[in-house]
Amino acid sequence: MQRSDDLTIVIPRRRGGVSTAFGMLVLAAGGYMVFRYGESWLRNLLLYLSQAGWARSVVTRFPPAWRLASRFVAGESVDEAIAATQELNARGMSVTLDYLGESVTDVEEAIAARNQILYLLDRIHAAGVDANISVKLSQLGLKIDENLAISNLRMILARAQQYERRVRVDMEESKLVDTTLDIFRRLREGEGFRNVGVVIQSYLYRSDEDVQRLANEGAWVRLVKGAYKEPASVAYPAKADTDAAFVRQMQVLLSDEARARGVYLGVATHDDKMIEATLRYAREHKIDPKEFEFQLLYGIRRERQLQLVAQGYRVRIYVPYGTAWYPYFVRRLAERPANLWFLASNFFKK
Numbered sequence: 001m002q003r004s005d006d007l008t009i010v011i012p013r014r015r016g017g018v019s020t021a022f023g024m025l026v027l028a029a030g031g032y033m034v035f036r037y038g039e040s041w042l043r044n045l046l047l048y049l050s051q052a053g054w055a056r057s058v059v060t061r062f063p064p065a066w067r068l069a070s071r072f073v074a075g076e077s078v079d080e081a082i083a084a085t086q087e088l089n090a091r092g093m094s095v096t097l098d099y100l101g102e103s104v105t106d107v108e109e110a111i112a113a114r115n116q117i118l119y120l121l122d123r124i125h126a127a128g129v130d131a132n133i134s135v136k137l138s139q140l141g142l143k144i145d146e147n148l149a150i151s152n153l154r155m156i157l158a159r160a161q162q163y164e165r166r167v168r169v170d171m172e173e174s175k176l177v178d179t180t181l182d183i184f185r186r187l188r189e190g191e192g193f194r195n196v197g198v199v200i201q202s203y204l205y206r207s208d209e210d211v212q213r214l215a216n217e218g219a220w221v222r223l224v225k226g227a228y229k230e231p232a233s234v235a236y237p238a239k240a241d242t243d244a245a246f247v248r249q250m251q252v253l254l255s256d257e258a259r260a261r262g263v264y265l266g267v268a269t270h271d272d273k274m275i276e277a278t279l280r281y282a283r284e285h286k287i288d289p290k291e292f293e294f295q296l297l298y299g300i301r302r303e304r305q306l307q308l309v310a311q312g313y314r315v316r317i318y319v320p321y322g323t324a325w326y327p328y329f330v331r332r333l334a335e336r337p338a339n340l341w342f343l344a345s346n347f348f349k350k
């Protein structure tokens with residue numbers, strides 16, 4: 001398989017007139033739908049598929065899917081994750097390691113995930129790499145029992161504290177936002193875990209208020225645009241509105257007041273316009289490059305990652321690993337459906 005920074009994927013070619021004809025038909029139908037309705041219907045379809053169990057079992061049995069997914073996922077084992085971290089550290093970047101998994105429906109599975117994450121922390125410490133971790137509350141059992149997720153997170157925070165590492169709670173679908181922020185505050189303010197951080201999604205209407213409150217609290221925040229399928233009743237349908245909110249919220253979280261209260265912002269985006277707006281704001285307000293960081297996903301815009309390092313900015317790469325890669329992978333396809341066309345066209349070519 002060939003790799004390149006624009007994610008052009010060359011899949012080994014199949015032979016056979018029937019599959020070629022079928023492929024042409026799929027591409028023609030997809031092309032017509034994109035022409036007729038724009039790319040947003042495809043994005044919505046992919047976001048639906050990212051949560052559909054039937055699609056997961058079909059796609060994960062399809063070898064070219066893993067070959068494409070491995071562009072975004074460091075591997076299936078902790079060893080591979082640590083090796084990827086060492087490579088990124090050697091290039092001047094910090095890492096957030098993410099043991100993939102979400103929406104578990106079984107207590108045993110939530111406990112197994114917690115144990116894997118505790119083991120990950122042991123391995124990070126033993127290897128002495130520059131890495132924190134990210135977790136999802138739904139992976140720790142939030143959808144089964146809130147107390148289960150809290151007790152799992154508490155154990156993870158305690159172990160991370162022992163190793164002086166930070167833990168970021170990823171933000172998931174909008175119906176989990178209130179609970180996620182409550183649990184974050186309960187553990188940070190209530191129980192004194194100062195090593196916990198949280199994520200805000202700019203596409204939600206509520207986020208201006210959440211950002212203001214977190215700025216007052218001096219929280220450790222990652223700002224993202226948002227990756228889930230949300231209705232227009234809770235999130236901006238238009239990208240331009242999300243982008244404007246992102247810039248507004250970045251400015252609040254990078255302000256002198258917020259930084260004086262202890263906010264440390266992770267500007268998590270691959271969008272040059274968002275990156276440039278951040279650089280401009282930092283220059284105009286004479287903010288030291290060490291007072292915030294850029295965060296990008298593993299395998300996406302690698303040249304930009306290195307460019308930011310060369311310019312003297314802090315860069316942290318979010319590195320996912322593990323066998324439960326399907327939903328993460330399909331959300332990445334949804335962010336850039338062009339990747340899907342490359343996959344389809346190369347697969348069906350003679």
Ligand SMILES: Cc1cc2nc3c(=O)[nH]c(=O)nc-3n(C[C@H](O)[C@H](O)[C@H](O)COP(=O)(O)OP(=O)(O)OC[C@H]3O[C@@H](n4cnc5c(N)ncnc54)[C@H](O)[C@@H]3O)c2cc1C
Nearest residue numbers: 170171224225226227268269270271295296297318332335
């Ligand atoms: C470190 C990090 C952590 C994140 N954590 C969360 C989280 O906890 N919760 C959450 O909801 N979301 C999270 N996200 C995802 C985020 O919400 C967006 O969905 C994602 O970053 C795409 O938005 P963008 O800001 O890159 O801008 P976009 O406007 O989507 O993209 C801008 C440009 O970036 C490039 N690009 C973007 N995505 C891709 C891709 N998949 N493949 C190739 N090129 C691409 C393209 O050139 C595109 O034109 C995280 C993102 C990052 C970087």
